[in-house]
Each structure stands twice: as C-alpha cells, then as structure tokens.
Amino acid sequence: MADPITSRARRGVTSTETQAQAPGRTLPRWHYLVALLAGAANTLSFAPTPHGGWLELAIFAFFFAWLTRTTGWKSAALTGGAFGFGNFVTGVWWLYVSMHDYGGMAAPLAGAALVLFSLYLALYPALAAGVWSFCAGHASNGKLNELPFSPTWHGAFAFASAWAVGEWLRGYVFTGFPWLASGYPQVDGPFAGFAPVVGVYGVGWMLALVAALIVQAWVRWREPVEANGNAGNAGNTRTARVMPPLVVALALIAAGLMLPWVAWTQPSNAALHVRLLQGNVKQEMKFEEAGMVAAINEYQQMITEKPADLIVTPETAIPVLIQQLPLPFSQAVGHFADTTGSAILFGALGGTVTPEGRITDFTNSLFGITPGSRDLYRYDKHHLVPFGEFVPWGFHWFVNLMNIPLGDFARGPAVQKPFMVHNQPVAVDICYEDIFGEEIARSIRESDTPAGVLVNSTNLAWFGDTIALDQHLQIARMRSLETGRPMLRATNTGTTAAIDAYGNVIARLAPYTVGSIDVMVQGTSGNTPYVTSGNNTVLAVSLFLLAFGFAFGPGIRRRNGNR
Structure with missing residues (x-):
C-alpha cells in the first residue's frame, strides 16, 4: 500500500523541513494515471464479477491511501476525478452501443459523447475528494495546511461522508445518473446487511469508512515508535495505536455480515x-x-x-x-x-x-x-x-x-x-x-x-x-x-x-x-428503516460530519500533533 505524505517525515525529514517543503511539492503525472487505472479496476468489482464487494473494499483502501499522497484540495480533487473517470468510462462504455450501433451516431461522435459524459460524472468523485481534503485538515480555505497529511479518525469519517454526498448528488442533479454507485457491488459483499437500514448510499458510506480505517491502521503500524530502549514497550505502543481503527473496521464488517439475519419485513x-x-x-x-x-x-x-x-x-x-x-x-x-x-x-x-x-x-x-x-x-x-x-x-x-x-x-x-x-x-x-x-x-x-x-x-x-x-x-x-x-x-x-x-x-x-x-x-x-427514512439518514449524518470537519478538523490535527 502506498505511503502517505507523512512518510517523508518518517524517513528523516524533520517537521520543520516538511512544513517548508509542503507548499511547493507537486505530484508527478503518473500519480493521476495510477488513480485512473485504479478506477478502471474498480469496474471489475461490479457485476458480473462474483463477490465483487470484497474486491471493491481492497480497491477503495488503495484509493484512499493514494489520496493521502496528495498535497492539497486541488491535487486531491484531480486524484478523485481521475479515479472516477477511469471507473465511468470503463463501466458505462455500453452507452456507445446505444448511440452508435442503434442510434446511428457516427463512431467518433459517439466515442466523444461517452468521454464527455464520463468526464462529467467524474466531477462528483473529484468534488468528494476535494471536500475530504478540506474537512480532514489537509487544506484550509483553499491553502495548503502547514502540516503534512496523515489518516485520522475525523479524516476517515470525512472521506465516507464526502463520498456519500458526492454519490447522492450524482444521482440527483440533472435528474440523476446513480449507475455504478459504490454500494452496488456490496450486494455480494461484506456490507450488504446495511442496505435495508441506510440504502445504497449508506452502504457506500460504510465501504469508504472501513477502507479509510484500514489505511489508518496500516499507517499507524508503519510509523516508528520511540521505544526508550525497550522493544516490548515499542510493540505495545504500536499495537495500541493500530487496534482502535482496526477493531472498528472489523466490527463494521462483522455487523454487515450479520445484519442479513434481521427480518425487517x-x-x-x-x-x-x-x-x-x-x-x-x-x-x-x-x-x-x-x-x-x-x-x-x-x-x-x-x-x-x-x-x-x-x-x-x-x-x-x-x-x-x-x-x-x-x-x-x-x-x-x-x-x-x-x-x-x-x-x-x-x-x-x-x-x-x-x-x-x-x-x-x-x-x-x-x-x-x-x-x-x-x-x-x-x-x-x-x-x-x-x-x-x-x-x-x-x-x-x-x-x-x-x-x-x-x-x-x-x-x-x-x-x-x-x-x-x-x-x-x-x-x-x-x-x-x-x-x-x-x-x-x-x-x-x-x-x-x-x-x-x-x-x-x-x-x-x-x-x-x-x-x-x-x-x-x-x-x-x-x-x-x-x-x-x-x-x-x-x-x-x-x-x-x-x-x-x-x-x-x-x-x-x-x-x-x-x-x-x-x-x-x-x-x-x-x-425497513430505509423505506421509512429514505436517504435522509445518510445525508443528515454525512452533512453533520462534514460541517464538523470544516469547523474543527484542522484544529484537532494541530492539538494532536498531526496524529
């Protein structure tokens, strides 16, 4: 899994040096190419792939880890947009068939229409990634945060919330096109049990949250620990840092696997x-x-x-x-x-x-x-x-x-x-x-x-x-x-x-x-709870958490020493 930006500090770059370098740091073009390829791979998690929900969880964990390499809201938005374009252009390519084979549109025009439509759809994951960058304390008021990014609790919840709101907007604006919503592969995945509770967007929220928590646990495991000459203490400290996000992620997976036993109707x-x-x-x-x-x-x-x-x-x-x-x-x-x-x-x-x-x-x-x-x-x-x-x-x-x-x-x-x-x-x-x-x-x-x-x-x-x-x-x-x-x-x-x-x-x-x-x-x-409340539950929770992230996210990161 890719190192987040904080790996530079862990490899001998001091905090002062990192702060000085962060505003001028740019990402290579291949960073966005990798994000695009990850989005294309995510198409494989949808039908007809059997049990694609598990594959989707792995891809989303990689995607979130890749987002942590970004340097601000602009690069985060470009990364999210590249991921989305790769997903959509490979996931809805069959629109070309309707336009060209049955609609009689010239092949170049049909191909161009597919690309333009995929670019439009990619605006929503781009928006989600940019909003996450602000709410996670990665950027503030359009400027880079002085501190490098590291996965955090509020950052994980911000990612899940921004992703869910972005998908809801895609399914609503201009009459909506919610095809390839990230919750769909989970009908055969670990989060299917949440569908009658929070619907497809809520399932996508759970997917994004667990993926972010897995990355958070991974990063905390790889961070060096001041052992003070005692290897046992270092191991205990590392375990104490890793276990909370890992336990929550596993608990949500277990809940998703057990909820289908609940008879809502x-x-x-x-x-x-x-x-x-x-x-x-x-x-x-x-x-x-x-x-x-x-x-x-x-x-x-x-x-x-x-x-x-x-x-x-x-x-x-x-x-x-x-x-x-x-x-x-x-x-x-x-x-x-x-x-x-x-x-x-x-x-x-x-x-x-x-x-x-x-x-x-x-x-x-x-x-x-x-x-x-x-x-x-x-x-x-x-x-x-x-x-x-x-x-x-x-x-x-x-x-x-x-x-x-x-x-x-x-x-x-x-x-x-x-x-x-x-x-x-x-x-x-x-x-x-x-x-x-x-x-x-x-x-x-x-x-x-x-x-x-x-x-x-x-x-x-x-x-x-x-x-x-x-x-x-x-x-x-x-x-x-x-x-x-x-x-x-x-x-x-x-x-x-x-x-x-x-x-x-x-x-x-x-x-x-x-x-x-x-x-x-x-x-x-x-x-079911979803029939009763529709998308209101996931939207209310997501908007509350995003507002919290906007208001308090950067301050929390500073008080916790970028932890």
Whole structure:
C-alpha cells in the first residue's frame, strides 16, 4: 500500500523541513494515471464479477491511501476525478452501443459523447475528494495546511461522508445518473446487511469508512515508535495505536455480515405463481411495421401459452399506442385472463385523446388486465431517461444526430396506485426507474396500499450483449435488499429474473434467448428503516460530519500533533 505524505517525515525529514517543503511539492503525472487505472479496476468489482464487494473494499483502501499522497484540495480533487473517470468510462462504455450501433451516431461522435459524459460524472468523485481534503485538515480555505497529511479518525469519517454526498448528488442533479454507485457491488459483499437500514448510499458510506480505517491502521503500524530502549514497550505502543481503527473496521464488517439475519419485513398474503416473459425482439426491428406485428403476435402467444397468477411482459413489448392495440390481441388476452384467472401486465405506449381526436401526452406505460374486470390498470413512467424519453433544453441538436424513434414523453405521477393481483398489491416501475432507490421506497411509504411485490419491466436491447445487463440485475437486487421485498424483472433481451426479498436471484433466463420464468413469489409487508427514512439518514449524518470537519478538523490535527 502506498505511503502517505507523512512518510517523508518518517524517513528523516524533520517537521520543520516538511512544513517548508509542503507548499511547493507537486505530484508527478503518473500519480493521476495510477488513480485512473485504479478506477478502471474498480469496474471489475461490479457485476458480473462474483463477490465483487470484497474486491471493491481492497480497491477503495488503495484509493484512499493514494489520496493521502496528495498535497492539497486541488491535487486531491484531480486524484478523485481521475479515479472516477477511469471507473465511468470503463463501466458505462455500453452507452456507445446505444448511440452508435442503434442510434446511428457516427463512431467518433459517439466515442466523444461517452468521454464527455464520463468526464462529467467524474466531477462528483473529484468534488468528494476535494471536500475530504478540506474537512480532514489537509487544506484550509483553499491553502495548503502547514502540516503534512496523515489518516485520522475525523479524516476517515470525512472521506465516507464526502463520498456519500458526492454519490447522492450524482444521482440527483440533472435528474440523476446513480449507475455504478459504490454500494452496488456490496450486494455480494461484506456490507450488504446495511442496505435495508441506510440504502445504497449508506452502504457506500460504510465501504469508504472501513477502507479509510484500514489505511489508518496500516499507517499507524508503519510509523516508528520511540521505544526508550525497550522493544516490548515499542510493540505495545504500536499495537495500541493500530487496534482502535482496526477493531472498528472489523466490527463494521462483522455487523454487515450479520445484519442479513434481521427480518425487517414479514411474509404477507398468499404466494403468487408468476410468469416473466422474455421475447428477445431485435431492437432494430422493434419499431418497423413488420417487426411490430411479429412482436405483438409473439407476445400474444407467450402470454396465452399457460396461466399464472401474474404474467409480465417487458417494456413496450407491444410497441403501439394503447388506442391502436390490435383487436385480435386484446380479445385473445382478455379472454385468456377471464377464463384462467391470470392477471397480465404488458408494456405499451400511452396517450391522451383530445376532444379533436388527436393523441397527445405520450407515455411509456404498463397496462394491467384483471380477470373478470373491464377496467384497465395503467402505470405511466415517472422518471424518464434523458435523450431517450425526453430531450433536455438545448440538446435537440444532439438527439437529431441519432435515429432513435423516441421523443419527449409525458411523466406519470411520482406515486401511483399498485396493481392488485388477487389480494397482493404489486408496485411496478419501468426500466431506468429502478436505479433510484429513494423513489422505489417512496412508492411504498406513501402508498395507501403498500406493495408487497416489486415488478420492473425493461428493455435493455439498446445496449447489446454487454455488462449493462448484469449491472442492471445487480441494481435490482439492491432494491430488494433496501425494501425487503421480492423484485421481478421481465426484460426483452435480458436479464429476466426473479429476486427474493433478501436480494437472492431465485430464477433467471439466459440473455438473448426466447423464454419465460415460472416461479412462486412470496410478497412481504412492513417497512425497513430505509423505506421509512429514505436517504435522509445518510445525508443528515454525512452533512453533520462534514460541517464538523470544516469547523474543527484542522484544529484537532494541530492539538494532536498531526496524529
């Protein structure tokens, strides 16, 4: 592990010499290259890597140790930005596929757009690292601190808090893009148990804190000790310095491993027999007339193949307006629902008919058929995808470079009624929406009839056979952990899967195959702490600790002699 800046003082440079050198010290360019490579390596901790949470902990420990080599807030921010850029450009490269392969954008423009977007996303870890530098006493009011940096308790808490706030901002600003939040690999890591308590950002907070404490213990172990001629005393002193941060780090890991034994929710209502459909309709055919007819016929056959309590199709599986739904499809599916007792959720496009007969306010929707009822359930997507489902102001020129047949959609309400399957309320969301854990929690918390089962209907064919499919499944597993509810995913090309209330995948289909999953799913009731409070807990704690660091951090370091 890399030495922090204080290693210079330990190797014979006096405190006075160190203070004199620190303001003029610059880092070599390879320092930032190493940070970028560490960020790229961090992509490997996300799905499909098994048990990637442990790898992520090691990478974050290295990243924090590397930050301790920085000389002020500027170099810290550049280090954090380099780490973030390496992570994002390798972690969301599949956006190039949607822009170039399916959107028709020229390869150089698509590549440039990916790089620019990754640079934008890297601003948030850069901000987190810069804020940490101030709060850890590394810099004060934009100037270098006279004292060199060494990992400290308040520095560790400042790193965790700044990192969590930075990730929350990335998931909020400009409608948010929280993909690759650091908590996601922990669904198979040591901090998964914290998910129902503090959510994905709180899990990232725990990860960053433990990584910083490990580095703190390592640095304290390597620091020389004045033994006064007694080797035993030196060993005891070193152990006394190392044990507190190490014990806290191990205790948090142990808590994360034991918390999954806590039952935050309980089984509710009868288990449901569910069928999840995967039609594997090619994206380039989906909005051509021949492809639309083929897709409708395929899903009609798959829906009516055999009954289930609930049958779910992917997003826009029926790629037409609900007002233009072919009569043979609606008659066949309606008759099947009535005669077999099957409830059906299918994806299609919604719209509002004006008195003049025009259709406006197009929506990306899910429609539900209930046996014995002529009332059609409707869910309209609330959190829309920038550039895919709505065009941000001033960016129509960018969308015009692509051939994606989607425009500006209308938004549905933030909280919508669940779909009732027998006596089990089912909360639905569409594609991109399930990466926003706070919104899923809110739909449960503020509903008059809290859902016991979550359903995500999606189409990731825009991104080809890439890591995006596995990453999205990992995100869905985090939603199950946060809410204590099973999550059902019906996708066009993959990955269609059923996830239990503990985040375990109990059934899945291979990507790019045609088929269905038949599975029994037990709904739950009750609220996890995260459903009750959302992201408020981690934000309140983080902002308090950062304020404390700003106000008292440098003073604490001076009083403690830079310890």
